[in-house]
Amino acid sequence: MILDDFLVRAALAGIGVALAAAPLGCFVVWRRMAYFGDATAHAAVLGVALSLVLSTSILAGVLVTSLIMATLVSSLSGRGYAMDTLLGVMAHSALALGLVAVSFVSGVRIDLMAYLFGDILAVGKLDLAIIWAGAVIVLGLMRWRWSSLLTATLNSDLACASGIDPGREQWILTLSLAVVVAVALKVVGVLLIAALLIIPAATARPFSRTPESMALLAALFGAGSTTGGLQAAYWLDTPTGPTIVSLAAVLFMLSSLVGQARARRHAQ
Template sequence: MDLLGDFMTRATLAGMGVALAAAPLGSFVVWRRMAYFGDATAHAAMLGVALSLAFGMSIFAGALVVAFTMALTVNALTGRGYAMDTLLGVMAHSALAFGLVAVSFLSGVRIDLMAYLFGDILAVSRLDLAVIWGGAAVVAGLIAWRWSALLTATLNADLAYASGIDPRREQLVLTVALAVTVAVAIKVVGVLLIAAMLIIPAAAARPLARSPEAMAVIAGAIGAGSAIVGLRAAFVLDTPAGPTIVCCAALAFAGTSLWRRAPLG
């Protein structure tokens, strides 16, 4: 019996793969208050999609290259006379706008723009699944390899230097992981909702966690659970799958936030 022959099975596995890649990375995004950084990198991926379609390249490769370039550019320009939120706002929306304009010039290519903006998880193929889980493995491996150093650099840059850790190198590790996550998540939730899958499960996990490691694990469970429940809800309610997954994650965040504020006993 071919389990991957069922589109819902492929979609569920794809959603879980993205959730497991985004969970540990999303924890660092929350700890470092890099939410807008993730948003900017995700928006830039739309330009990568346009370039990939124009030159007949893989969508994953184009999105990865542009997302990585955007993240490196933001890193390089940080602290050079612009406030971080201003710089990220300009670059994020500019890249998205240029990507959408570039897509409009591709008259010879049939494009479902909504699929790239909000995802098309139900159309995930076996190849897409391999790319998603391969990317998730790369991200998980990077974060696991540098976990201690990343935590130290996140906690305090001076402490990191004293421990022989270069905070800029750790920032580069996060940049690579973020670019890979953005590239693999486009098919699942689209460029407009990637940041939501990074931030919301990690934020929902925060009230439940007693340690950084626990927060990453709980975030992964919430993200994967949101993907499973969201897909089922989208099937039953006939709603867009990607946004429905994000809605489930948002409900989980609301639930954990209320639980934290509830009086004990």
């Protein structure tokens, strides 16, 4: 079967994560929630440690801790601390606690680098099914709430006047973010998940005229980064997760140059 080829499984896994991350990444960029993504992703290490201690599913542990972290950050925001300060404290605290907790797990061989930077080449058929199930869930949530999420992102007062609860839309984003973190852990790892969320969306921005076109282009740039990075890592014998993000960063720089050139041309 075609899925017996580990490179095919890796490519399909990368595309699945890119499709899930694209629309969510657009809202992260529009709402300036980059640190929010970091805090949620860093909590995943703590989820891995707790899963090993409790002998439960790592996916479930990561999903639960990421959701708890995202919910906690949402509830604590605006209570006396600047958002970037709160997110910085919680992100690094969760990562440190997770790494310390992992060190206490005995009798289990832990490939910490795989959790930090991903191990896309080790994706199995079950992992692939989980990744695509997560992608379908996130895309379904985004499709269902797209208009309401856009309105709440644009103006919370306008959203309230339209009968939309901004808090509920924030919770939907929080849930989606936790799902993306859980399924992306195998592909790019804890330290690079936020990059895969933000960079393709930021790359698509100069070429987009509508929110929908930005989400679509972000998905294309994300999928191109994962498949191209996977191929480059295979050729160059480099770490796959960092290579994927490096290619995404190169595309972002090229996109920025194109955007600046267009701005200068329109100014003349």
